[in-house]
Amino acid sequence: xxxxxxxxxxxxxxxxxxxxxxxxxxxxxxxxxxxxxxxxxxxxxxxxxxxxxxxxxxxxxxxxxxxxxxxxxxxxxxxxxxxxxxxxxxxxxxxxxxxxxxxxxxxxxxxxxxxxxxxxxxxx
Amino acid sequence: xxxxxxxxxxxxxxxxxxxxxxxxxxxxxxxxxxxxxxxxxxxxxxxxxxxxxxxxxxxxxxxxxxxxxxxxxxxxxxxxxxxxxxxxxxxxxxxxxxxxxxxxxxxxxxxxxxxxxxxxxxxxxxxxxxxxxxxxxxxxxxxxxxxxxxxxxxxxxxxxxxxxxxxxxxxxxxxxxxxxxxxxxxxxxxxxxxxxxxxxxxxxxxxxxxxxxxxxxxxxxxxxxxxxxxxxxxxxxxxxxxxxxxxxxxxxxxxxxxxxxxxxxxxxxxxxxxxxxxxxxxxxxxx
Numbered sequence: 001x002x003x004x005x006x007x008x009x010x011x012x013x014x015x016x017x018x019x020x021x022x023x024x025x026x027x028x029x030x031x032x033x034x035x036x037x038x039x040x041x042x043x044x045x046x047x048x049x050x051x052x053x054x055x056x057x058x059x060x061x062x063x064x065x066x067x068x069x070x071x072x073x074x075x076x077x078x079x080x081x082x083x084x085x086x087x088x089x090x091x092x093x094x095x096x097x098x099x100x101x102x103x104x105x106x107x108x109x110x111x112x113x114x115x116x117x118x119x120x121x122x123x124x
Numbered sequence: 125x126x127x128x129x130x131x132x133x134x135x136x137x138x139x140x141x142x143x144x145x146x147x148x149x150x151x152x153x154x155x156x157x158x159x160x161x162x163x164x165x166x167x168x169x170x171x172x173x174x175x176x177x178x179x180x181x182x183x184x185x186x187x188x189x190x191x192x193x194x195x196x197x198x199x200x201x202x203x204x205x206x207x208x209x210x211x212x213x214x215x216x217x218x219x220x221x222x223x224x225x226x227x228x229x230x231x232x233x234x235x236x237x238x239x240x241x242x243x244x245x246x247x248x249x250x251x252x253x254x255x256x257x258x259x260x261x262x263x264x265x266x267x268x269x270x271x272x273x274x275x276x277x278x279x280x281x282x283x284x285x286x287x288x289x290x291x292x293x294x295x296x297x298x299x300x301x302x303x304x305x306x307x308x309x310x311x312x313x314x315x316x317x318x319x320x321x322x323x324x325x326x327x328x329x330x331x332x333x334x335x336x337x338x339x340x341x342x343x344x345x346x347x348x349x350x351x352x353x354x355x356x357x358x359x360x361x362x363x364x365x366x367x368x369x370x371x372x373x374x375x376x377x378x379x380x381x382x383x384x385x386x387x388x389x390x391x392x393x394x395x396x397x398x399x400x401x402x403x404x405x406x407x408x409x410x411x
Contacts, residue, residue, distance in 0.1 A: 049211020049226045056214050082216045
């Protein structure tokens with residue numbers, strides 16, 4: 001199984017990016033083996049609809065779940081339509097997030113965790 | 125200047141008296157026997173009608189086209205989603221999601237679909253109303269709540285422009301897309317401000333905008349005897365004409381608060397607006 005964790009860097013020790021649509025990277029992690037693959041967020045350069053495009057990229061990459069800080073309504077709707085489960089409120093390192101997921105400590109979201117555009121201009 | 129010029133009343137800062145100036149200018153000109161059209165282009169909060177009290181005779185929806193997908197015809201090629209720069213349509217295999225609020229109505233997805241699975245659906249984003257207030261032809265645009273298509277509604281409002289009347293445009297505040305949509309092609313722009321640090325700050329932004337548009341313009345100072353003289357100083361330094369100064373008269377505020385026309389409640393202010401028009405006429409053809 002592959003899960004997608006939004007990340008500020010390209011390693012397992014990088015910090016989880018608190019935003020979904022405007023995350024720098026998506027790390028596709030296999031929680032069993034901790035092997036991973038790095039995807040640059042291709043939607044970052046777009047002016048609008050970023051969450052939707054990012055969701056499309058994650059769905060196409062075959063992720064079954066997204067672990068992130070916050071996920072807006074358009075991205076959430078798209079991920080849901082693509083059969084991807086969203087876990088928001090995730091922080092710390094990518095590795096910690098993957099371990100928490102594997103241990104079953106995360107709860108899946110039933111709705112978007114933030115308003116549209118919440119990730120704009122909030123680079124941390 | 126043209127016999128029937130279009131004059132936009134704009135401002136950087138909101139609440140500086142754009143509507144007060146626009147409606148009283150329109151009313152004074154009409155009373156003097158001129159043919160006048162008042163166009164409320166402040167479509168997010170049109171309120172000139174509160175003062176002019178027109179009886180609107182027509183009401184026309186402002187429609188834009190957004191995609192609608194027939195999934196029976198869709199082959200899931202994903203070309204629509206790849207084309208759209210706004211994420212307004214996204215193809216997930218046999219499922220296609222559309223986000224109408226993000227759509228810019230370019231029609232690209234409809235064109236690129238190889239199986240004609242996407243067709244245009246009309247979406248209402250606002251209305252344009254028109255009617256008479258005395259002899260003033262009033263047009264007003266109103267944006268639907270929740271819609272972001274402000275310039276679309278403004279352009280649709282402007283389409284009602286009459287070539288045989290002086291057009292007074294009540295522009296939206298600010299310096300971005302809405303005011304540009306309302307006033308980019310007018311014959312003259314009057315910038316309303318107030319003599320405060322806020323008024324001065326936003327006047328400078330508005331002057332930058334109107335200079336970039338290359339339009340003749342002048343300044344109107346509302347409540348001219350409050351605050352300080354820095355707006356006047358700025359205008360002098362920048363060689364900008366101050367064409368109107370409305371004093372801080374409690375009686376004006378009272379008539380405003382009752383939704384009355386200033387020049388009806390206080391007729392001695394009427395010549396001031398006719399004088400303003402003469403000033404605009406004499407300057408408009410210059411610069």
